[in-house]
Amino acid sequence: MSSEDEKHSRSHTGSELDRIMEFLDTGARDGDCQTAEGKNLKRYCRRATDLLGDQDVAPEHVLRALDKIRKKSREISAIDDEQLRKDLKADLYGYGFHTFGLLTVSLFDWTAQTYSKPEESIPALQMICGVIDGVVTLKNTVASWKMKLPQRFKGDRLIKDVDETLVVPLRKLSTSLRGKLRYLEELEQQKRSREQRLAEHQRLEAEKETRENFRALEALRKKRWINLHVARKAVEPDIRRAWKLNAPSLPPLDLEERDANGEPFQRLEVFSKRSTPPVPPCSPLKGPEWPEEAMVALISGLEAYAGPFVFERIFKKYCKPGGSLRNYSVLDLASKAADFKARMIRDFGKHNAIWVKRVPSSWEEVPE
Incomplete structure (x- = not known):
């Protein structure tokens, strides 16, 4: 008007x-x-x-x-x-x-x-x-x-x-x-x-961005998954053993949020009720106990090679014929490393050495 x-x-x-x-x-x-x-x-x-x-x-x-x-x-x-x-x-x-x-x-x-x-x-x-x-x-x-x-x-x-x-x-x-x-x-x-x-446009754009981010993350996970298995097989000359080390199907993405120590946690709004039970102080340690020789080798490798290529270097050092970790797959080694870190965090908390904090909490994590 x-x-x-x-x-x-x-x-x-x-x-x-x-x-x-x-x-x-x-x-x-x-x-x-x-x-x-x-x-x-x-x-x-x-x-x-x-x-x-x-x-x-x-x-x-x-x-x-x-x-x-x-x-x-x-x-x-x-x-x-x-x-x-x-x-x-x-x-x-x-x-x-x-x-x-x-x-x-x-x-x-x-x-x-x-x-x-x-x-x-x-x-x-x-x-x-x-x-x-x-x-x-x-x-x-x-x-x-x-x-x-x-x-x-x-x-x-x-x-x-x-x-x-x-x-x-x-x-x-x-x-x-x-x-x-x-x-x-x-x-x-x-x-x-x-x-x-x-x-509505913003919602659709946000959903599109989420899908694209998910696809990008899945591509990175797949690349990481394949590279780890290729590196693990590269040090195994026995054809029958190497065949068993082929990369299985890519595990589904774990969407549960985790902290820097690999522990799952739930974000809570102020004064709201939990939708799930509280996360225990430490996730249950997984898998059977390893022989002492294998455990010593893994810990030594985690400490000596802490960094972005820790698993690849452990493979080269301990997974060759005669190596203490030859019998273990990518998932075996990554899971046991995560269990070791969880145990150390549970027992010693912030007093752990820097290299312990750099231990990957899963095979997907690429440490600095």
């Missing part, structure tokens, strides 16, 4: 409110409603008007007050007793619509103070349009009750005043403000749609 359109809109709204103010100045009458329904509706309107006089009142309190008025108006519209309708028609034209006019003006004033630009605010317009439409709907309902006003208003241009100086301006305001409200709601819907599309 251009600034020129906004200026025209405010001018239009102001002129219609001026006409309603004219109705309020000339439409006040002595006396009070005769029906309990009319008195209750008038009381609800006055309470809401008083509430709107407090600029610090929370919008939700205003909404509750307006909702009571809306419910009471619906109750009145549903009345089918002819005499009660006649008395209510007199109450509403004589006093009720005047109170509605005061409420409408007060609501405009309150929204102007509460919202910087009420005619550009969806909540403000929803409240205003709700009140205006409620008044117009109730007036249409009462007008459909084909009965004359009682003698106490004889000669009074009561109906004409309500129609010309209250309802007509309200109808014009409703048409104008409803158009703005639809425009703003469409903009809001378009914004939400853009945000949803963006969120």
Whole structure:
């Protein structure tokens, strides 16, 4: 909406409110409603008007007050007793619509103070349009009750005043403000749609990146798996032994998160409940005990060759014919190395030597 359109809109709204103010100045009458329904509706309107006089009142309190008025108006519209309708028609034209006019003006004033630009605010317009439409709907309902006003208003241009100086301006305001409200709601819907599309795009991109990362990781794992087995077979001259050292199928990726010591752990949100039992201080050590000679050779190799090629160098040193580790496969050696590290961490914690901390926690890990 251009600034020129906004200026025209405010001018239009102001002129219609001026006409309603004219109705309020000339439409006040002595006396009070005769029906309990009319008195209750008038009381609800006055309470809401008083509430709107407090600029610090929370919008939700205003909404509750307006909702009571809306419910009471619906109750009145549903009345089918002819005499009660006649008395209510007199109450509403004589006093009720005047109170509605005061409420409408007060609501405009309150929204102007509460919202910087009420005619550009969806909540403000929803409240205003709700009140205006409620008044117009109730007036249409009462007008459909084909009965004359009682003698106490004889000669009074009561109906004409309500129609010309209250309802007509309200109808014009409703048409104008409803158009703005639809425009703003469409903009809001378009914004939400853009945000949803963006969120969906980001989700798909994140899933794509996850798949690509997974494929890249699997490629690295496969390469590492094959290279270790090739290196292990390279030091075994016996064909039958070498055949047994062929790389089996690539083990599935272990997605469980592990710390620097190879221990699994679960990330926890603050104050949330665990979805799994707590991880024990150390994973159970796997596999049967090795002969002392083999264990000494493995530990010596882990210490002497600590680094990115620790297994390859252990193969060359200890897996040749006559070597202490000739009978062990890649997985045998990697698993026992991980068990040894877990044992050392469990027993000595941070007091372990640097080379112990560099022992791979699995065959997949490439130590620095």
